[in-house]
Amino acid sequence: MSDPATSREVRSGGWTGAVRRYAVRTLPPEKLLPDTQPAYMASWIYVFGVLTVSALVVVVATGCLLALEGPGWWHVSSVGKYVNSLHLWSVELFMFFMVIHLWGKFFMAAWRGRRAMTWMTGAVCFLASVGAAFTGYLTQQNFDSQWISGQAKDGLNAVGIGAWFNVLDFGQMLMWHIVLLPLALGGLTGLHVLLVRRRGIVPPIDATVPTPGAVEGRL
Amino acid sequence: MAMAAASAERVLAAPVDLNHTGHYVHWGVVQISVANLVVVGLMVLVFVAAVLLPFPKGRGRR
Structure with a gap:
């Protein structure tokens, strides 16, 4: 039996205390920043998630530079x-x-x-990336973007969203490209990585998952 | 001098002439540019390599 007074003290702190307790319970430091990983992670196929995030960092950094200097510069x-x-090439x-990360995870099921949410956030990240790449092509301000938007408007009008998502409206496409989609993609990527930390990397099918505490060395 | 410049230009030029319309592959309802097909092929190649190639050994893993 716990002492009611102690229990009340532990639960104090208002909503910030409640959020802290939830965060520590859900993602304790050893899970958030692990220093060991299971042996089955020693495979090239497990490298493509972090490669994707690394490329995204370069995409965002170069995008910020482009935003600072403007089209007269680029x-x-x-x-x-x-x-x-x-x-462009970091996006490529x-x-x-x-895509290789997606294939690897798909064939690994x-x-x-309990990694359904990890899978779903990854899938939505992929869709958001397609949208971000598409609106990026639309905001190049050259004949290429003019051609792509001219072709895309017919398809989007055919599915009934052309009036709301107007690919010929440069300002709207630019805002989608540099505000809405980066926010969505950045938030979802962060959530995706936190979920990977919470549940751990997925073991290969039929692999033995190490029990907690069975640490023999550091990675 | 002019010859050297011309050969340098040839070396630095894109391996595919980008000033003309692209080449496309038609296969039933599937239509894909050769450039995109090459990228898809590279992705398959890298995927197979990532699955098959051994990973460098690290110090003790659990």
Whole structure:
């Protein structure tokens, strides 16, 4: 039996205390920042998640530089063109790594072991990335973006969302590309990574999952 | 000098001529550009390599 007074003290702290207790209970430090991993993680297929996140960091960083300097810089100056190209090629790598990560997790049935939410946030991240890449192509301000938006408007009008999501409206597409979709993608990616930390990496099918405390060494 | 510049230009030029329309593969209802097909092929190749190639051994793992 716990002492009611102690119990009341532990539960004090208002909503911030409640959030802290929930966060520590859900993601204790050893889970949030683990220093060991199961042996089955020693496979190249487990590398593609972090490669995807790394590419996303470069995408966001170069995107911030482009936002700071503006189109007069990225279309004309050589440094601007270089950063613009970095933005494009880091996106190419991001999608490349993400698709291999997706295939790896699909064939591993990565939704096993109460990891359904991890799988779903990853899938929605993929969809948000497609939208972010698409609106990025629309905001290049060249003939390519003009062609893509001209073609896309017919498809989007056909499914009935063209009036609300107007690909010919440059301002709207730019806001989707640099505000809404990065916020959604950044938030979902953070949640996805936290869920991976909470449930642990998915073991290969038929692998033996190590029991907590069975640590023999550090990774 | 001019010859050197021309050969340098050839080396630095894109391996595929980007100033013309792309090449497409048609297979029934499937239509895909050769460039995209190459990327998909590379992804399959890297995926198979990631599954099959041994990972460098680290110090004790559980």
